[in-house]
Amino acid sequence: MALFRSAAARLMAPQQKVGPLAVLSARFCSASESTDLREVLAHKVPAMQSEVKGFRKEHGSTKVGEITVDMMYGGMRGIKGLVTETSVLDPEEGIRFRGYSIPETQKVLPSAEGGEEPLPEGIFWLLLTGDVPSKAQVDAVSKEWADRADLPPHIVNMLNNFPSNLHPMSQFSAAITALNSESQFAKAYGDGVHKSKYWEYCFEDSMNLIAKLPTVAATIYRNLYRDGTSIGAIDPSKDWSSNFTAMLGYDDPQFTELMRLYLTIHSDHEGGNVSAHTTHLVGSALSDPYLSFAAGMNGLAGPLHGLANQEVLVWLSKVRAEIGDDATEDQLKEFIWKTLKSGQVVPGYGHAVLRKTDPRYTCQREFALKHLPDDKLFKLVATVYKVVPPILTDLGKVKNPWPNVDAHSGVLLQHYGMTEMSFYTVLFGVSRALGVLASLVWDRALGLPIERPKSMSSEGLKKFVGAAATAA
């Protein structure tokens, strides 16, 4: 079905294009070469709208699964209840961004001059349009984001007045909420814009918000960890990550390369994870993109989701404090059992969907093997990778004993001097904007309605399945 055919397949086999899509792609060839992302998208939206309309007309009542009582009590695990165009997560293989695996993404997306890692501007283009962008298209996005990066004074004042004991994620989310003073979507809605135009305002807000996130994040970082020193001016000739690392106060080009990789791979993980689902849910009430994304960030700030990258470093620091840098496998095993017996999870391990090592972990490990093979903390992380999965498997209840993305990100950041672990989830958040806001634009383009699943009480559910009434 054309709707679900991957972009990779489309690009790799252009001769196989048939039917209306072939005609459309030929007709819009010049549009697809445009460096104006909004224009490229404007050509795709009507085609996708009519494709979805036709698909729903023909297959709208086709069943896609069944719901069990356990799924309802069990965090809706496995329920297929959302449509997300930007990426799909396979339990065995991991994430595919518009059809591309992580290694493929690293290969096909443009990189910076002299660099090897993909530019996050490219993943945003890919997630939003389904097309691999050219270097000229990616450069145009870098320029647009640099032009839109300034913060209004009330946000700077707000950030400068937060107490230093307010967690960076709370500061990040609060600033994003307050940025909705700039929302073109909210203004257009208030002015009575026609709903067919919602996606255009959602796109503008998303571009502005993404552009401003590094400035917000760097201001938080400088206030908390660098005595409030100035973030400096944005350089319009630099890419998004270069400007970000410069604002944070780092000048090592390898750290900027790491940031490009980091911001690319954390961007999207299909639609059901807490940050993506929350952004989508809140957006479905036509809350503007700032409010929707801030809500998603409050979910990312949970220790079972994005905050796990901070938790991993806290946990590793405890290992180092208690056992030292050169922990043996036996010492580690003992420490892990102690963690489990005290009723805590091993952070960075397990996943609600994945059933193998997260390819986002693997690609960060490859980066470490290439650039910091002798780093002591990396060696510790590598030993933890050997020791944890058999123990979690022995527990008997953990569905996925393998590491996720958060098990590896902190060690890389530490190597380049970013030791402030409570800031790590903010970096995750800056990246996550690329995926969830690309999805939000499509939500509005496809006219998805307010989300409102049905809930039941235990009593009602028991009656429904014919179980005995509650003893109480």
Ligand code: CMX
């Ligand atoms: N350590 C110890 N126990 C774990 C575990 C871990 N890493 N992962 C799962 N379990 C336990 C669960 O707590 C659950 O125990 P109970 O039945 O006693 O409640 C049991 O194993 C079954 O859980 P599951 O079905 O395997 O996992 P879920 O889908 O419920 O949860 C996740 C997934 C990620 C929340 C869980 O694996 C976890 O808590 N991991 C550690 C935190 C973490 O790394 N989170 C980051 C995930 C990636 C991200 O979103 O950024």
